[in-house]
Amino acid sequence: MSEQLKIGKATMPAGGWGSVGEVTNILLDQRVPLKDARLLTHQNKPDGFACVSCAWAKPANPHPFEFCESGAKATAWETTSKAIDAAFFERHTVTELESWSDHALEDQGRLTLPLRWDAASDKYRPIDWDTAFAEIGAALRACQRDRVVFYSSGRASLETSYLYQLLARMYGNNNLPDSSNMCHESTSVGLQKTIGVPVGTVTLDDFEQTDCIFFFGQNVGVNSPRMLHQLQAARRRGVPIITFNPLRERGLVSFTNPQSPLEMLTGAETAISTQYLQLKAGGDTAALMGLSKAILALDDAALANGGRRVLDSAFLAEHTHGFDAFEAAVRACSWADIERESGLAQAALEDAAAVYCRSSAVMAVYGMGVTQHRNGVQNVAMLVNLLLLRGNLGKPGAGICPVRGHSNVQGQRTVGITEKPELAPLDQLRQQYGFEPPREKGMNTVEACEGIVAGTVQAFIGLGGNFVRAVPETVLMEAAWRRLPLTVQISTKLNRNHVIHGQASYILPCLGRIEIDRQASGAQAVTIEDSTACMHGSRGMAEPVAGTLLSEPAIVAGIAKATLAPNPKVDWDGWVADYASIRAAIAQTYPAIFHDFETRMWQPGGFRKPLAAARRVWQTDSGKANFTVPEELPADPDTARGVPGALTLFTVRSDGQFNTTVYSLDDRFRGVRGSRLVLFMNPADMARHALAEGDVVTVRTASDDGVPRQVGALTVVRYDIPAGCVAGYFPELNPLIPLWHHAKESKVPAAKSIDVLVERVCSAGSAA
Incomplete structure (x- = not known):
C-alpha cells in the first residue's frame, strides 16, 4: 500500500x-x-x-x-489568490510539467498571460494578445474548413456559446462537440424520440408536490449536493425515495443540513433513501423491466378482483403510442433473466413497484450511471416507459429529471452548440447574418477523437475543459494529440490539455464567471441555463486575478476577427462592448425562448424555456409519447462477456473533484485519503482472485482488438459493491475505455461498464 x-x-x-x-x-x-x-x-x-x-x-x-x-x-x-506568471514557465519545461498530477497542475493557480509553446526550449512563452490572435487566425485560414474542431466544455455562458457557434459556422463547419457528448447525449437522443423534448420536464416546484422519487445512477452528495435540500424536505413530508445504484453513496443514505443550527448541534441526520437497491453496473434496463413486470402483475390482480386499475388507461389511450408492443415484451421477459442481469431479487423489485403504484405523482431522477452505457439511450427510454405506465409526465410533482453536470452545458445546446445541423436554426442564421451556414453533420466528441487518432483533424480549439484528460482511449489520444498541427485552449487554470499539446500550441487565459467583466459599456452580466431549463442572470463580483485577462466573448471575437472575412452584419466589437447586444441577437435567433431576454434574465428562479412535453404536448413523429421496446436486457451486450476472470469496471467521482478538476486526493465519503489510484472490490471477488486489501494490482481491458489498455499501481480497497463489479476514479481509469465502446445512437463513451482483468503486482505487505 x-x-x-x-x-x-x-x-x-x-x-x-x-x-x-x-x-x-x-x-x-x-x-x-x-x-x-x-x-x-x-x-x-x-x-x-x-x-x-x-x-x-x-x-x-x-x-x-x-x-x-x-x-x-x-x-x-x-x-484563489494563487497565480501563474511568466517566471513559472521559465522555471519549468512542459515535459517536466507533464509528470505532475492533475491536482498539482491546477493547484498552481490562475493563468494570467497568453502563452505560446516554444519548441526549442520546450517552454510556454508569453505572447501579446494581438499576435496570438493573428497567428491563430492565419493557421485556421490555412486549414481545410471541415478538419477544425470547436469544442466547448459546458461552463461558458449563453453569450459566449452563441458567439462560438457562430464563429464555427461562419468558418465553415458544424464541428461543435461539447461535454454533453461525453455524458448526457443519451438523454438528448432518448427523450427527444420518446417525449419530443431533449431535456427533463421537472422543475423545483415539482419536488414540493411529488409523492415518490426514483433515483437511478446519480450521486447527489458529490455531483449536485444542493438537491439534498429538496430531498430532505420531501422525506420530512413522508415521500419515499427509492434508489438504484451499484454503490451506497453517502448523499443518498443520510444528510445533515449544514444550514440548520439544530442539526449541526445535535448531529441529527435525515435518512434519504427508503429503499436502496444495489443493482449491477449495467443492470438498469433489466431493473426497469422488472418494475414494469411487477406493475403489470398488480394491474392484472386489480382487474381480476374488480378493483381500480393500476395502469392509467385513460392516459395511455390518449397520450401514448406503442404500449401494446411494450406490454408484450415485458410479459415475455422472465424473472430469471431480470434477476440475472440486474443483480436484484424479484421481491425487492416488486416492493419498489408497489410503492410506485401507491403514488400519484412520481419523479425519475437519473445521472450518468444510466447514460454512459452501450444501451444508454435504451436506459433513458426505459425510464420514460416506467413513467408513462401511470401517467407520470406532464402533471405536477411528476416527470423525468436528468441531472446535468457543468453549469451551462444544457444552455450551450439551447443557443446552437451542436454538431447536428438539423438542431440549429440555420435558415434564421442565414437571414440574420447574410452567410450560408454549412449543412453537413459535424463531429461529435467520439468522432473528433477518431479524427485526431486518424490524423485527419488539423486544429482543435477548446473553449474551456480538459479534453485530452476527459476522453477515452488515453494512450492513443495523447500520442495523436502531439501530432495535431494546432491546439488552442481558452482556460482559467493549467491542466493536462496544456502539457499534452499540439505542434503549435496556445493558451488563452480568460476571466472567470465570478470575476467582474468590465467592457466599454461598463461591467457586464451573463446568463446560464440550469438542469430544469430555467435561464438565470449572473454578475461577476470578484476583482480579476490579473488585468491581463480577456473575457471569453472577447477571446472568441478576437479569434473570429483574425480568421473570418469582415461581415457588415456581424459586429464582433460591438458585441464585446455590450453583452446586452449579444442577448438581443440571441433573442432574434430564438424569439420563442428568449423574448424580453434583458428583463426576464433577472427573474427570481429564472425563466423557463417552453417545453411541450411538460404540457402533455408530444412533438414526436407519432404525435404522442412513445413507448419503446428494449432490444435486450444487458446495457453493454457486446463487451467481453465470458472472458475467464473478467470483472465489470465502472468509473466514479470523489467528493474531492468536479469532473476532471481534482481539488484534493481525499474522498471522505468512501474512506480513502491521500491517493486516487485505488480499485474498489467486492470481498467475494477479492477472495476469488486471491487478493487482500492493500494489494497493488494492474487492471487491463478485456478486449481482443489488438490495442493494449492498462492502468497500473492501483491499490485494492474492500468495498460494498455488487459481486462481479469493480470501481475506480475518473479520469484516472479512462485509459481502459476503448474509443469504440460508446452508446449506440448517442456515441456517449460507455464508462459505466468496461470488462477488465485484474492482476496482482505485489501484496499489501510488500507494496509500501
Missing part, C-alpha cells in the same frame, strides 16, 4: 461538519481573501452569480447560503 494512501470506514452523512470542514480547508488552501470568501453569500442568488460547478436549479427564494460544498470548492478554485 502507498505510504500516502489511508483507507478507513466512511460513516458520516453528507453535509454536516464534514462539509463545513472541507469548505474551510479549501478557502485556506487557495488563500482566498476574506472579501472574496464573502462572495459565497451571493452564490446562486437572483442578484448574484451562478455557481461555476454543477447545473442544479437556482430557487426563486434561496437559502441564506445557497451553495454546497462542491460549489464552494469551485468558487475557491476560481477566486
